[in-house]
Amino acid sequence: MSHPIGTSADGPSGTAGPGVPAGDSGTATLTAPQPAGERGAGREVILELKDLNVSYGNIAAVKDLNLTVYEGEIVTLIGSNGAGKSTTLRTISGLLKPRSGDVVFKGRRINGIPGHDVVKLGICQSPEGRKIFQRMTVSENLDLGAFVRKDADGIARDRERVLELFPRLRERIDQKAGTMSGGEQQMLAVARALLGNPSLLLLDEPSMGLAPVLVDLIFETIETIRSQGTTVLLVEQNALAALEIADYAYVLESGHLNMQGPAAQMLADDSVAAAYLGG
Amino acid sequence: MTALAIGGTNRKAKIRLGPIVERVLGILILLFAVYWIVINAIDGPDQFVGSVLVGLQNGALYALVALGYTMVYGIIELINFAHGDLFMLASIVAANLMVNVLGVGDLTTATILPLIVALVVCMAFGAFVNVSAEFLAYRRLRTAPKLAPLMTAVGLSFVFRGIAQQDYINGSTQKNWPVNWGGPIIEGVYVYKLLLVLVVTIPLLLAMTYIVARTRRGKAMRAVAQDQDGARLMGINVNGTISFTFALGGALAGAAGVLYFLVQTQTYYDTGTQLGLIAFTAAVLGGIGNLTGAVVGGVAIGLVQALNEGGAHGLGSNWSQSLVFIILIVLMVFKPEGIFGRRTTEKV
Ligand SMILES: Nc1ncnc2c1ncn2[C@@H]1O[C@H](COP(=O)(O)OP(=O)(O)OP(=O)(O)O)[C@@H](O)[C@H]1O
Ligand SMILES: [Mg+2]
Numbered sequence: 015m016s017h018p019i020g021t022s023a024d025g026p027s028g029t030a031g032p033g034v035p036a037g038d039s040g041t042a043t044l045t046a047p048q049p050a051g052e053r054g055a056g057r058e059v060i061l062e063l064k065d066l067n068v069s070y071g072n073i074a075a076v077k078d079l080n081l082t083v084y085e086g087e088i089v090t091l092i093g094s095n096g097a098g099k100s101t102t103l104r105t106i107s108g109l110l111k112p113r114s115g116d117v118v119f120k121g122r123r124i125n126g127i128p129g130h131d132v133v134k135l136g137i138c139q140s141p142e143g144r145k146i147f148q149r150m151t152v153s154e155n156l157d158l159g160a161f162v163r164k165d166a167d168g169i170a171r172d173r174e175r176v177l178e179l180f181p182r183l184r185e186r187i188d189q190k191a192g193t194m195s196g197g198e199q200q201m202l203a204v205a206r207a208l209l210g211n212p213s214l215l216l217l218d219e220p221s222m223g224l225a226p227v228l229v230d231l232i233f234e235t236i237e238t239i240r241s242q243g244t245t246v247l248l249v250e251q252n253a254l255a256a257l258e259i260a261d262y263a264y265v266l267e268s269g270h271l272n273m274q275g276p277a278a279q280m281l282a283d284d285s286v287a288a289a290y291l292g293g
Numbered sequence: 294m295t296a297l298a299i300g301g302t303n304r305k306a307k308i309r310l311g312p313i314v315e316r317v318l319g320i321l322i323l324l325f326a327v328y329w330i331v332i333n334a335i336d337g338p339d340q341f342v343g344s345v346l347v348g349l350q351n352g353a354l355y356a357l358v359a360l361g362y363t364m365v366y367g368i369i370e371l372i373n374f375a376h377g378d379l380f381m382l383a384s385i386v387a388a389n390l391m392v393n394v395l396g397v398g399d400l401t402t403a404t405i406l407p408l409i410v411a412l413v414v415c416m417a418f419g420a421f422v423n424v425s426a427e428f429l430a431y432r433r434l435r436t437a438p439k440l441a442p443l444m445t446a447v448g449l450s451f452v453f454r455g456i457a458q459q460d461y462i463n464g465s466t467q468k469n470w471p472v473n474w475g476g477p478i479i480e481g482v483y484v485y486k487l488l489l490v491l492v493v494t495i496p497l498l499l500a501m502t503y504i505v506a507r508t509r510r511g512k513a514m515r516a517v518a519q520d521q522d523g524a525r526l527m528g529i530n531v532n533g534t535i536s537f538t539f540a541l542g543g544a545l546a547g548a549a550g551v552l553y554f555l556v557q558t559q560t561y562y563d564t565g566t567q568l569g570l571i572a573f574t575a576a577v578l579g580g581i582g583n584l585t586g587a588v589v590g591g592v593a594i595g596l597v598q599a600l601n602e603g604g605a606h607g608l609g610s611n612w613s614q615s616l617v618f619i620i621l622i623v624l625m626v627f628k629p630e631g632i633f634g635r636r637t638t639e640k641v
Contacts, residue, residue: 133528145523147516158516162528
């Protein structure tokens with residue numbers, strides 16, 4: 015990939031924004047017609063990954079990743095299989111420790127904080143493979159989503175809210191989660207993550223294995239979730255659908271950040287389409 | 294995992310005799326068991342009553358120890374072979390504490406206070422040792438092949454036995470303690486012994502069921518048992534929850550140690566291996582990972598053993614172990630997941 019290196023669309027964020035190191039990381043930023051600095055104008059940075067490196071033993075899965083998410087955005091992280099997307103999300107959630115680099119959430123360095131405490135900060139994840147509790151009912155799974163919360167009223171309100179987002183779950187409320195269809199389980203995983211009342215929601219391939227109708231539904235729901243005030247970092251194989259709802263996109267390839275830019279620009283870019291949209 | 298699935302909670306029997314033949318055979322075996330119990334009751338009612346009482350007393354102890362196996366297996370799928378030996382160490386601690394430190398001799402109502410002290414100390418001891426073993430050994434092996442923690446547990450079992458065998462601990466022979474029971478005796482069973490066992494065991498079993506089924510901690514235990522990463526993403530402290538489970542199991546083994554010492558008035562380094570194996574069998578019989586199953590399995594084995602040894606048509610104590618394992622094998626063939634296997638009830 016050799017794209018013209020444009021102005022960093024990240025702009026001055028005040029918190030030592032990642033900027034795009036020209037050349038050395040090989041990252042291409044799409045030439046944005048909008049003025050530099052417009053992204054996230056007037057908004058706080060909620061999440062920042064700085065020179066993040068994550069390895070499994072000797073295998074480097076994420077290399078020198080810089081990524082910024084502003085409050086209220088839907089940011090998508092796309093890339094082919096094994097690119098390091100899930101690894102990135104797992105690292106943000108504290109399930110993996112970075113080899114080097116930092117995860118900064120709301121101005122606070124959170125790498126090194128154990129996974130179960132990261133949730134308390136307001137980062138919830140619907141993980142790859144769903145990881146729902148198969149032998150518990152839908153209702154019990156939702157309860158566990160609110161495990162760290164003490165505000166009974168808020169929990170009841172959020173429970174009602176997710177059951178409105180996913181009416182199917184209300185029908186299945188006393189069914190054992192493991193006996194539900196894959197799509198229903200996926201809805202449960204998203205709903206469960208929402209019950210933690212996150213300020214940042216991490217979604218790892220929420221459209222995985224869903225029928226086309228349900229894929230549309232889940233992407234609509236993600237937009238609804240954002241409009242209700244939750245920032246979303248979305249990992250997707252379905253790059254087209256992800257770019258359609260996202261504000262900003264990062265493209266990973268073999269652990270490297272390959273490209274970044276406003277989602278709309280990416281959609282319009284032919285080379286992106288050729289490489290990632292099955293064009 | 295496959296090698297470990299001794300309790301094979303989810304597997305179907307391999308030998309399919311055809312559903313009808315299988316069901317008929319199963320019913321015949323059950324009928325025979327009922328018949329055996331009934332003729333024991335008819336031909337020797339006094340012996341029968343005595344056997345049931347002894348069976349309850351032993352079964353309650355098996356249940357206490359079985360719970361420790363089943364909870365640890367339920368949460369990290371480890372067969373904690375050292376569990377029985379932890380129970381044995383607790384019985385030695387109880388004996389020395391009660392007799393040498395607190396000066397217990399003849400058991401009277403005045404023994405209640407030392408008994409409470411011993412229960413508290415031994416439960417704390419069991420919890421501490423079990424949590425330490427998890428922290429120092431099993432935790433580091435959590436991502437290792439299942440055989441590694443298993444062998445570690447076997448090794449720890451030998452360490453515990455070795456400690457007990459030291460002359461200044463308990464020695465390599467059975468040690469009899471000068472503790473005397475009084476009170477009424479029914480068919481050779483000291484009523485107070487049985488009462489003591491039941492009065493301590495039943496509340497503990499109820500408390501354990503309550504903790505697992507109703508409390509926040511229990512909810513966390515069940516979540517960790519099903520999906521550790523999933524649990525972590527809910528904000529559950531996975532390591533803390535596993536430690537807590539080991540603490541509960543260890544505390545029950547500690548309580549069982551106190552009761553065993555008081556009932557048998559002796560301590561022996563090999564007790565843990567013998568009783569531990571029976572308790573483990575009880576856990577598998579009931580459906581490993583299932584709390585109710587462990588209790589039902591423990592009491593069932595206690596009753597079968599006692600009837601076999603004391604009933605009118607028993608085969609005698611030489612056959613007790615064989616009988617228990619024959620029952621286990623037959624049950625595994627027909628219902629490999631155990632009486633309350635994972636299919637029907639929730640594990641841990
Ligand atoms: N537990 C692990 N041990 C060793 N290597 C791993 C492990 N998990 C992932 N990897 C490797 O790390 C790399 C990145 O994996 P990751 O799961 O982050 O990819 P991904 O972008 O989410 O892919 P997909 O779209 O297929 O889910 C891959 O090469 C993978 O083989
Ligand atoms: Mg992935």
